[in-house]
Amino acid sequence: MVDMQKSELPRLAILGGTGNEGPGLALRWGSAGYPIIIGSRYADKAQETAQALNEQLGIETIQGMVNNQAARKADICVLTVVHTAHQAAIESLGEDLQGKILVDATARVDFRDPRPPAPPSAARMAQDKLGPGVRVVAAFQNIPAHLLKKRLGEALDADVLVCADDQEAAQQVMQLAENAGMSAYYAGGLDNAVVVEGLTAIAISLNKHYGVKTASIAVTGIPKEP
Amino acid sequence: MVDMQKSELPRLAILGGTGNEGPGLALRWGSAGYPIIIGSRYADKAQETAQALNEQLGIETIQGMVNNQAARKADICVLTVVHTAHQAAIESLGEDLQGKILVDATARVDFRDPRPPAPPSAARMAQDKLGPGVRVVAAFQNIPAHLLKKRLGEALDADVLVCADDQEAAQQVMQLAENAGMSAYYAGGLDNAVVVEGLTAIAISLNKHYGVKTASIAVTGIPKEP
Numbered sequence: 001m002v003d004m005q006k007s008e009l010p011r012l013a014i015l016g017g018t019g020n021e022g023p024g025l026a027l028r029w030g031s032a033g034y035p036i037i038i039g040s041r042y043a044d045k046a047q048e049t050a051q052a053l054n055e056q057l058g059i060e061t062i063q064g065m066v067n068n069q070a071a072r073k074a075d076i077c078v079l080t081v082v083h084t085a086h087q088a089a090i091e092s093l094g095e096d097l098q099g100k101i102l103v104d105a106t107a108r109v110d111f112r113d114p115r116p117p118a119p120p121s122a123a124r125m126a127q128d129k130l131g132p133g134v135r136v137v138a139a140f141q142n143i144p145a146h147l148l149k150k151r152l153g154e155a156l157d158a159d160v161l162v163c164a165d166d167q168e169a170a171q172q173v174m175q176l177a178e179n180a181g182m183s184a185y186y187a188g189g190l191d192n193a194v195v196v197e198g199l200t201a202i203a204i205s206l207n208k209h210y211g212v213k214t215a216s217i218a219v220t221g222i223p224k225e226p
Numbered sequence: 227m228v229d230m231q232k233s234e235l236p237r238l239a240i241l242g243g244t245g246n247e248g249p250g251l252a253l254r255w256g257s258a259g260y261p262i263i264i265g266s267r268y269a270d271k272a273q274e275t276a277q278a279l280n281e282q283l284g285i286e287t288i289q290g291m292v293n294n295q296a297a298r299k300a301d302i303c304v305l306t307v308v309h310t311a312h313q314a315a316i317e318s319l320g321e322d323l324q325g326k327i328l329v330d331a332t333a334r335v336d337f338r339d340p341r342p343p344a345p346p347s348a349a350r351m352a353q354d355k356l357g358p359g360v361r362v363v364a365a366f367q368n369i370p371a372h373l374l375k376k377r378l379g380e381a382l383d384a385d386v387l388v389c390a391d392d393q394e395a396a397q398q399v400m401q402l403a404e405n406a407g408m409s410a411y412y413a414g415g416l417d418n419a420v421v422v423e424g425l426t427a428i429a430i431s432l433n434k435h436y437g438v439k440t441a442s443i444a445v446t447g448i449p450k451e452p
Contacts, residue, residue, distance in 0.1 A: 115345070115417050115418075116345055116417065116418060116420045116421045118344045118345050119341070119342055119344050144447065147447070157446045157447055158446050158447065159446075161428065185432060185435075185436075186431070186432075186435045187428050187431050187432055187435075188427065188428065188430075188431030188432075188435075189431075191341050191342065192341075192342060192424075192427055192428055192431055194342045194424065195342045195421060195424035195425060195427060195428050196428070198418075198420065198421035198424060199421060201414065201418055201421060202387065202413050202414065202418055202421050202422070204414075205412070205413050205414030205415075205418055206411060206412075206413055206414075206445065206447075206448060209411075209412045209413075209414075210411075210448045212447060212448055212449070214446075214447030214448075215445065215446070215447045215448055216445075216446050216447050217443045217444065217445060217446060218443065218444045218445075218446045219432065219441065219442075219443060219444075220383045220384050220385075220440075220441070220442050220443060220444045221370065221373070221383055221384065221432075221438060221440030221441045221442050222432060222436045222438055222440075222441055223438070
């Protein structure tokens, strides 16, 4: 029964998945039973990361391959590159992503000079570049990598703001978040994502001022469904 | 003893204080014992709002007067105009605000087309216009007016992100927030305020999608001091 359910879970590719955020998300989703592919510009680096994640979870199903191949094999692709690599990644993956959901998790900030970004959002730029054949959803930008890697079975003390023009794609990504132990909220269209991208600048300031690595935000004022 | 403490509380002017957010903040601070002046472009409107607040709280100390006079008489001024009136308010109050702290609570959003704003933040623009004789602090932009007016004695389910270049001024405003039942966090310099201003667009989307009026955010990942 469990195996049947698991076989129905979408296959996830985490593109640029050898950094900080990507492996954290992979751990959560791998642990929840999703089939995972780690993508990287370099196949050997992707395979190394996949292997390390398999060992950590005691499984053998996480694969590593180059980004393009990973994107083609997946149902939902999650982009976790650093913001300086965002545009090049979108351009090189345009064909491979057609027909799929692209979750843009790019933290749009220069860590040496962490100022808030100006519109349009990275997610809007991605959507404009990729065209209507790809459904872009912005999510997970504000989830500290530090939190993802800890206590995998427990709920995270940070909420996911999901911005998308396509409601059905947003719902699928909210399900991904919930299955990884995060509460997710639909927070408007892709233009709103620039605010979530800017929360990284706020989190950096909070982390610095309060001497932590885990500052983020939760949504308040919305009663949870029973 | 209580009177002595109260007499040491700074006098607050709430400029543009006859709208939605201003009276909510006035209720909280008036109820906490702060001397309050409601400012408006029209003296009679200011006095009407002050009178209504006095009646609601069962006190007689809240005064109403025109913005310029209110600003001159106060120690800390809180600007709660709508964003279309922000620039004109700053220009007309420049002289009256010298030597004081200006708390910029402007929700920088057009409610008919609620897109996130571009940098610079309203608070940065105010600081540039007012010069170094005024210490601008951005705060309270994301606190739903709806929440402020309810259950005055209880803590609010929304946190205040305080952005300021001047740390000592930020501390004073954080104290104001705490005394009004809100947890406040120092979230970086005035440039970061554009993100908090943009949270209004997120809150509008959340309110619409989830059918509430109270969506906001709380800070997570920072242990509370004992």
